[in-house]
Amino acid sequence: MHHDSLDAFRADRTDLGKGPFAVIVCEDRTAIDSTLGHVLNLGFRGVVLVAAPEIETARLGTDTGVPIHVIADRGRRPGVAMDAVNALIDKVPGQWIHYCYNGEYLFYPFCEDRTVGEMTTWVMEERRFAVLTFVIDLYAGDLTRHPDAVSLEHPLFDTSGYYAETRRREPDLVMERQLDFYGGLRWRFEEHVARPKRKIDRVGLFQARPGLRLREDHTLSDEEMNTYACPWHHSLTGAICSFRVAKALRTNPGSRHDIADFRWHKSERFNWSSLQLMELGLMEPGQWF
Known part of the structure; x- marks a missing residue:
């Protein structure tokens, strides 16, 4: 699912289901595939990708069966990871969240x-x-x-x-x-x-509340x-x-x-x-x- 902005993600009332969830902030194109593959191999059941519009994300995770939510935002914007994680906290109380950057x-x-x-x-x-x-x-x-x-x-x-x-x-x-x-x-x-x-x-992994x-x-x-x-x-x-x-x-x-x-x-x-x-x-x- 694609969200045109962080505000659009916040406003979307779609149930994200059960976690654990991973948030990946894409600062550039480097190693996005391997970072996504790593969190999926660990067993995360939902992923939020934050990436600038010019970064190609449409094909990522299409054959995994795990929901991938893409938020269009500048990955290098100060505070973007904090904003995205806090938006997810509000949506999935009780679920576990991990956040990282591409290449992590x-x-x-x-x-x-x-x-x-x-x-x-x-x-x-x-x-x-x-x-x-x-x-x-x-x-x-x-x-x-x-x-x-x-x-x-x-x-x-x-x-x-x-x-x-x-x-x-x-x-x-x-x-x-x-x-x-x-x-x-x-x-x-x-x-x-x-x-x-x-x-x-x-604190890279925690339970939302x-x-x-x-x-x-x-x-x-x-x-x-x-x-x-x-x-x-x-x-x-x-x-x-x-x-x-x-x-x-x-x-x-x-x-x-x-x-x-x-x-x-x-x-x-x-x-x-x-x-x-x-x-x-x-x-x-x-x-x-």
Whole structure:
């Protein structure tokens, strides 16, 4: 189904059915097919694509049997992901929502064998209603061959250099069980990344509820849903493996001439494996085995 604008999507009273739902914000044409295929393979039962009119989306998902809702909007418009997700929250209270950009791929523990629906059912049994995710930068090793830094066949990522700091909403207000996480290309090339965009944590999967809002900093208006763990034990976390930062650093005029190679001594081949991410401590299975 095609919507001419975000307002048209909001106004449409069509029942979207049961989730979980994925929102994909298409900033350009890169890797849209693979991102869509990835969320469908995980078991999402509805997809919202946000894409500029000049990006061809008519053929996407036509043979999957999963409803694809396309919203015509500029994927690079500031706040477009927040606006689209909040519009979907209002339409599907009680359903789970994941959001990402093109060239990003959600991973959670054992995702090769367990659907996203099975995972969210377990999370709710643990009295949790959101999954904290960490954005792990992917990048091509050969930037001459892949000038936009995107290589689905041979991606690399950083295996070290991740850290966290206490989160404060005000100078003297420490947020309980919340941290600001950093690392990856945003850390190694921080001189090219605006300070508000250096964090790598994102509440990338959560259960919609009336009045809930996604904020510009990728947190939710319900502070408990921003926590990395519940009070009584470790919680499951996920990862969003993403070419987005590498692509931006290679295409933005202010940085592209300063970066000839993203590789360093802690680069490793990414195997598209949840086990690889867990072994490196980049996501946590919690009590789910």
